[in-house]
Amino acid sequence: MDLELSREDIAFRDGVREVFTREIPEDIRRRNALSRTTHDDIVTTQRILNAHGLAVPHWPVAWGGKGWTPTQSHIYASELQRNSVPQPLAFNVSMVGPIIAEFGSEEQKRQFLPATANLDIWWSQGFSEPEAGSDLASLRTTARREGDVYVLNGQKTWTTLGQYGDWMFVLARTDPDAPRKQQGLSFLLLDMTTPGIERRPITLVDGSEEVNEFFFDNVRVPVENLVGEENKGWSYAKFLLGNERNGIAQVGTSQRVFADLAEAAAGIPTESGTLADDPQFRTSMHSARTTLLALEATQLRVTGASENGQASPVSSLLKMEGTKALQELSKLRMRAAGDDSMLLPPDGDAGESLHADDAATIAAAQYLNQRKLSIFGGSNEIQRGVIAKTILGL
Numbered sequence: 001m002d003l004e005l006s007r008e009d010i011a012f013r014d015g016v017r018e019v020f021t022r023e024i025p026e027d028i029r030r031r032n033a034l035s036r037t038t039h040d041d042i043v044t045t046q047r048i049l050n051a052h053g054l055a056v057p058h059w060p061v062a063w064g065g066k067g068w069t070p071t072q073s074h075i076y077a078s079e080l081q082r083n084s085v086p087q088p089l090a091f092n093v094s095m096v097g098p099i100i101a102e103f104g105s106e107e108q109k110r111q112f113l114p115a116t117a118n119l120d121i122w123w124s125q126g127f128s129e130p131e132a133g134s135d136l137a138s139l140r141t142t143a144r145r146e147g148d149v150y151v152l153n154g155q156k157t158w159t160t161l162g163q164y165g166d167w168m169f170v171l172a173r174t175d176p177d178a179p180r181k182q183q184g185l186s187f188l189l190l191d192m193t194t195p196g197i198e199r200r201p202i203t204l205v206d207g208s209e210e211v212n213e214f215f216f217d218n219v220r221v222p223v224e225n226l227v228g229e230e231n232k233g234w235s236y237a238k239f240l241l242g243n244e245r246n247g248i249a250q251v252g253t254s255q256r257v258f259a260d261l262a263e264a265a266a267g268i269p270t271e272s273g274t275l276a277d278d279p280q281f282r283t284s285m286h287s288a289r290t291t292l293l294a295l296e297a298t299q300l301r302v303t304g305a306s307e308n309g310q311a312s313p314v315s316s317l318l319k320m321e322g323t324k325a326l327q328e329l330s331k332l333r334m335r336a337a338g339d340d341s342m343l344l345p346p347d348g349d350a351g352e353s354l355h356a357d358d359a360a361t362i363a364a365a366q367y368l369n370q371r372k373l374s375i376f377g378g379s380n381e382i383q384r385g386v387i388a389k390t391i392l393g394l
């Protein structure tokens with residue numbers, strides 16, 4: 001299931017694959033394959049990648065970018081996922097980093113970009129609020145200018161891994177009287193040690209605590225932490241959301257899951273042979289295979305069409321179809337695990353001791369967890385609206 005590559009691209013692929021498999025510890029990659037990646041796994045991996053110049057290849061060259069061709073960028077992302085390497089933290093490398101590089105002051109670039117690439121700072125995303133998810137521009141958190149600070153009041157929700165966040169990039173309303181709700185928003189960088197911030201964890205359907213609510217009570221943000229121009233935050237947010245969508249599709253991860261599943265199915269006995277011979281399962285696998293081929297070509301198109309760090313509108317299509325493919329595969333994984341998928345996963349620091357056989361016992365948790373993929377980064381219904389407007393011109 002590979003696109004045809006030139007000799008140079010094959011050499012490039014072998015080079016990155018070599019670093020990923022030699023330098024990233026196997027236990028980290030194993031936990032990642034089983035969705036049991038820890039905070040330390042993510043930090044360790046990103047620092048190793050950064051030391052090899054592979055954490056932020058899509059950033060401007062002056063700040064650690066590589067200036068790769070679209071095909072090379074595609075190969076890099078695909079190899080990371082196929083080899084179960086924990087992805088560099090999206091909040092850092094795909095979201096706030098490119099925004100600071102493009103719109104930040106020289107001082108902000110110097111202060112934040114190297115630390116963001118090396119995950120010395122863990123960022124979280126403070127966009128969504130109750131009543132302002134799909135309709136993000138309705139957000140009500142305010143940042144009132146008082147001399148040389150903005151005073152932040154309001155609430156953010158669904159903040160992924162915010163429990164680890166050293167800093168948060170926040171979209172807040174700086175001009176409540178602006179004629180349109182998209183106007184009057186600003187993009188602020190918030191040090192999470194500032195007084196007045198309260199965090200409350202949210203437990204997800206699979207039992208994990210990966211999202212949080214945050215409450216701001218007169219939190220004082222220095223004006224130098226404003227990115228770009230005051231009241232222009234919406235255009236920076238749109239720039240960021242395009243890149244966020246791009247990363248959620250994870251086509252390489254789907255390809256790895258597909259390959260694992262095909263191998264496992266051939267060893268699962270059924271009344272008439274193995275699961276791999278089961279007509280219904282085979283039909284589903286054929287359909288998944290075709291989808292993944294189309295997705296790989298689309299991913300390449302999106303990478304090729306992205307300019308100056310700005311994602312192409314096709315990223316909406318990729319996000320929608322890529323997440324549907326991942327969710328479909330998670331159903332097939334449940335089917336392959338059979339009754340074992342109903343067993344409880346190992347508890348506590350199980351990540352340390354999990355073996356490949358444990359994949360069956362976490363199939364249900366993964367299935368449930370992956371429901372989020374069609375919601376965050378703009379729900380798939382919202383992506384359809386974007387596609388209708390920006391691609392079909394409706």
Ligand SMILES: Cc1cc2nc3c(=O)[nH]c(=O)nc-3n(C[C@H](O)[C@H](O)[C@H](O)COP(=O)(O)OP(=O)(O)OC[C@H]3O[C@@H](n4cnc5c(N)ncnc54)[C@H](O)[C@@H]3O)c2cc1C
Pocket residue numbers: 124125126127128129131132133134135157158159160161211372375376377378379380381382385
């Ligand atoms: C696990 C998880 C992690 C997240 N992490 C973060 C994070 O780190 N930071 C952050 O800022 N946000 C985060 N989010 C928030 C996420 O971006 C929002 O949940 C998402 O944008 C949907 O908003 P909502 O939950 O308010 O649902 P709503 O906007 O209320 O939507 C409810 C339903 O209505 C549909 N709908 C809404 N408007 C339309 C429309 N115009 N046309 C058609 N259908 C529509 C939606 O598709 C959805 O099915 C996360 C969400 C989840 C579930």
